Amino acid sequence: MEEIVCKKCGVVNEYKTEYRGKHLTAFCTACGTYIKHIPHVEPAMFFSKKYPDMKISECEDLQYLQWVHEKIKLSNRYKEAVERRIDELEGYKYI
Ligand SMILES: [Zn+2]
Numbered sequence: 001m002e003e004i005v006c007k008k009c010g011v012v013n014e015y016k017t018e019y020r021g022k023h024l025t026a027f028c029t030a031c032g033t034y035i036k037h038i039p040h041v042e043p044a045m046f047f048s049k050k051y052p053d054m055k056i057s058e059c060e061d062l063q064y065l066q067w068v069h070e071k072i073k074l075s076n077r078y079k080e081a082v083e084r085r086i087d088e089l090e091g092y093k094y095i
Pocket of ligand 1: 006007008009010011028029030031032033
């Protein structure tokens with residue numbers, strides 16, 4: 001795994017990530033400086049018996065995602081990805 005280094009204070013792999021539009025962006029946790037966009041490698045839905053090889057962002061099954069969101073305890077990263085996908089799918093519905 002690539003090391004993420006803060007150019008300002010030099011800490012290594014001490015960063016938090018936030019989504020900025022479509023990008024996942026790394027910020028230094030020590031000094032708060034923007035570090036860089038990091039490649040957004042989204043893992044498949046390992047927690048899903050129904051779609052274990054599918055990525056959250058590729059899932060078209062809104063009801064299933066809503067069920068996942070309600071019933072499965074996920075880490076924040078996955079939870080946020082599921083929430084974003086639900087918003088997207090609900091968005092399409094109302095267009
Ligand atoms: Zn820093």
